[in-house]
Amino acid sequence: MNAVVLAVIVMLALSFARVHVVISLIIGALVGGVSAGMGLTGTMESFTEGIANGASIALSYVMLGAFAVAIARSGMPQAFAAWVVNKAGEEGSTASKGLKWGLLGVVLVVAIMSQNLVPIHIAFIPLLIPPLLLAFNRFDVDRRLLACIMTFGLVTTYMYLPYGFGNVFLNDILLSNINKAGLDTSGINVMIAMGIPALGMLAGLLLAFFNYRKPRHYENKPVEGQGNVHLGEPVRTYNIVVALLAVVLCLVVQIWADSLLLGALVGFAVFVAARVIKWSEADAVFDSGMKMMAMIGFIMIAAQGFAQVMKDTGQVDSLVTASAKAFGGSQVTGAFVMLLVGLLVTMGIGSSFSTLPIITTIFVPLCLQLGFSPLATVSLIGTAGALGDAGSPASDSTLGPTSGLNADGQHDHIRDTVLPTFLHFNIPLLLAGWVAAMVL
Template identity: 50%
Template sequence: MNAVIVAVVVMLVLSLLRVNVVLALVAGAIVGGLTGGLSLVETIDSFTNGLGKGATIALSYALLGGFAVAISKTGIPQLLVSAMLRIVKKDGETDRAGLGKVLIVLLLLTMAIFSQNLIPIHIAFIPLLVPPILHVLNLLKIDRRLIASVLTFGLTAPYILLPYGYGFIFHEILAIQINAAGLSIDMADIPKAMALPVLGLLLGLLVAIFISYRKPREYIDRKTTVTEEIVVIKKRNIYFTIAALVGTLVVQIPSQSMIAGAVTGIGILYITGALKWKEADGLLNEGMRMMAFVGFVMISANGFAAVLQDTGHIVSLVEHSSAMLGDNKGVAALIMLFVGLIVTMGIGSSFATIPIIASIFVPLSMAFGFSTMAIITLVGTAAALGDAGSPASDSTLGPTAGLDVDGQHNHIWDTCVPTFMHYNIPLILFGWITVMLFG
């Protein structure tokens, strides 16, 4: 039995049974390591050694969470919620629910898209914007699975298609790793290769909006620390907050460091007096608590990935799959995409899985006679599958962190299952169609 399949199945089954995702990742890694021939001590050592690779990401998210909470204290989210309530309510009645729902969906979708390409703050905007508008979501009876689907689309589709911000990093890694695997490609070809797969994601989003989650869903309107506190809004603080956001971008973009960007933004808020120095410790702790779950899962996912790589069964999984392919390019492409799905669902990061996928898929695809564009599509689509639907992906963890602050949104059933259904399935289908068209 292949250790990769066993580990991923154990992790997914435990997650679906509502076992904490961190525990599910640890259990999956141990079972996978033992299945792959590692001893218990070797498995634990491998898992432990892999944890360090996720430390930078975890610290980045913790600081971004602190930055988001700091910004929330300036009153910007309160202004946003007030504006939404004015649109939704008239004479105390919610008679413009349809307009309010459209506004919220468009706002969150736009912010999610901008967070990848135009304003590369990734998921940091979610704890800033989502918790304060939960009251509005409850008022409009909006299904939070819809919001999770909207956010995940905005966090994935833009960087897969557009070579800007995080998209540039994704495309650059993709080009470098494919070239390193023995196939010379032009980075400018990646958007063309990924256009149809992203169209599949768009269709999945439209299905989620207009079919799957269009019906109202009731939630208890619980008070949270974000909604309870009334913030005194000062115009000067709004200006300083904008300066902090600009400063964050100015530092983060050239340095490619979310840590440096977050520290810069927090520093500007305190130096300008937009926030008081005596509040620093409490604010950072609050933000770190908000993003702690995301950080722990990302750290655990790196340990999980290290165990799978040390078993050597990722390579054997592809080799055994290729032995069953014969000469049928259509079946070969489909099986490679499913193998990519298994690998990336466990690791949860499209960026981290590209080196693994490219080193195996590129020579295999070249042996089957696939064109350059088809190979780019195969590798890019297989890697992207890890971000939509995986319990260990920041693109699913981020929405959950914002939507579950009142304890009414389950990470697996309300975020991962909906995003898997609406994005991973069409991504495989449209990715396969694209490979067949390119030949």
Template identity: 50%
Template sequence: MNAVIVAVVLMIVLSLLRVHVVLAMTISAIVGGLIGGLAFPDTITIFTEGLGENAEIAFSYALLGAFAVALSQTGLPDFLVEKLQKRIQKNGESERDTLTRMLLFIMLFVVACMSQNLVPIHIAFIPILIPPILSILNKLQVDRRLIACILTFGLTAPYMLLPYGFGQLFHKVIAENMAASGLEIDMGLIPQAMLIPTISSFIGLLIAVFVTYRQKRLYKDKGVSQKNDTQEKSYTTWSIVVASLAVIATVTVQTIYNDSMIPAALSGLFVLLLSGTVKLKQSDEVITDGIKMMAFIGFVMLAAAGFAEVVRATGDVEQLVTSVSTLISDNQFAAVVLMMSVGLLITLGIGSSFATVPIIATLFVPLGLEVGLSTLAIIAIIGSAGAIGDAGAPASDSTLGPTAGLNADGQHDHIWDSCVPTFLHLTVPLFIFGCVAALIL
């Protein structure tokens, strides 16, 4: 049995059975290592050493959480929520069910899309924006699974298509790894090749909005935290101005240092602290609360790094992809479907499209050339197969981020309310249209 398939399937099954995703990953990594021929002590050692691969990301998320908590002290989220609440009260019942809902959907859609390309802050906006509007979502009886689909679409589709921000990094990873595998390409071809796969995600999102999660869903109107239940936050013109400056500073620094989120989070914190909006004596509480808020994502990312390291160490990733070439002969349809399936398995396990592309490009380039696929088709298959599991993977920050915001009051399950809906509406269409794009380009 292939260790990659066993480890990924076991991780998915355990997660669906509501075993905590960190525990599911740890168990699956150990089982995969043992099946792959690694001794138990070696598996543990490799898993432990692999944790460091995502240490910077986990630390970045902790700082972003601290910045989000500090920003909430300025009253900016309360200011935004108050404006939305006034709109709800101003409009009639019918308008509330249409205009206000669509306003929220469009706002979240635009902000999520901008977070990848125009303003590359990734998931940093979620803990700032989502928890304060949960009460509004409850009043409108919006199904949070729909919000998860909107946020995850915005966190994945833009970087697949547009060569800006995180999209530029993703396209660069594709181009460099294809070149290293023997096929030099012009990066300008990537948006052309990824257009059809990206359209598929948009179609899936429309289905989620207008069909699957159109009905209302009831939630209990809980406070996000005990502090929110007992105290009413206030804001002033000065605090709103400082909060806006902090956001601008964070965005600017993130744009300059787009390979790390640490300087961006620190810059935002410094603006809030130096302005006196957040008192120095509050900094300990702010950072601690921020770490608590983002700890779930941080630990999952650490576990995902250990899981990926064990899977790579077994050597079964290469064996899995090599086995594909012996099954397909010169059948392009079979080659495309199997390559997409391999990409799906690997990305679901690793939880990162950026980490999947280097693994699959090495063998997919010669394999694609061998069966006669065009350059555009090979780009489409690598880009789609690399990104296919990002929406729906339990360890992906594209699902972890929405869960962290939507579960602020404990009413949103990571697997069943984030991963399953996004997998059905974003991953499945991407699989189908990715295959179509590779066959017709």
């Protein structure tokens, strides 16, 4: 069996069997590396090289966790959550339903904006979601729905709208690599190419709203990093002003310096300098933030090691080439197999942005050989790259929602984020991408 396929199957099987994702990634990488002939030593060297790339990412999110805790300590998010709860009225009332749908709409809009208008990716989640958990509990919102809403906003936006991260994915990576592979993409409207796949994602979101429409009860447990600030406690206007200033500066610095770490550091410094967080409390706040993001950070580090081993096996190309032999000259079979390969590669690597350069060099000649139009080729390869971002245990599109929704320990990464997003997005996206390849 192909080493990449074997490694991904082992990693997913262990994850779904409730083995911790970090351990699953390590064992999967070992199985894949050894089966590819890299040996135990070579596999571990490759894995170690990969985790070095993940260390800076993990450090950035630890710093972001500290910033999120500082915001929580200011009382601003709790003040908003308390306002929502107080305005909710009786359970099942018109006001209650309106606020519930309003909150869900806010989460969706912010997730979409995080990819383009304010390109902070998943950084908004630990800032916005944990303080609102008590409000969501008030409305008995199923957190699996929240995970699907956030993942929809994170993934669909960059794979359809060519702005912010979407510009990087669609223009700088997708079209650029297709051009390098020998297909002229000048004159192709990438939004038309990715329109049908985006509709597949939308269908998955609507299905999630239907499947998770029933109330799901959660206990009002302490939220990590909230400290002694609770709903209903009066919050100083000064604290709210400082919190808003810190958030704005964090966003400005992150966009200007292209550094999440520096942006979060500046935001945290504002709280300390303004004495909303006392100097004597700074260590405790940072420690709380580190605890909140520890699991996500370690998964990110392990995922980078896993991805490096998959690349070093040298069997990604052979996987794509071997799959091509099964086409038999059929566009229907060819499109479906290419989409499955994209799903498998991204599920393992955890990044659509990393998948595209790997698959494009081989998929473009195959698409030309099978007679796909340039527009269909762009749609097919773009969909194959995006498949697997939702539903991968190692993707930040699933890790991000889990980091916010599990702040009180009541949301499981695999059962409540990975499985729901996989079922509601990968299956519709695969079918929609298949249809797009046939009709464009």
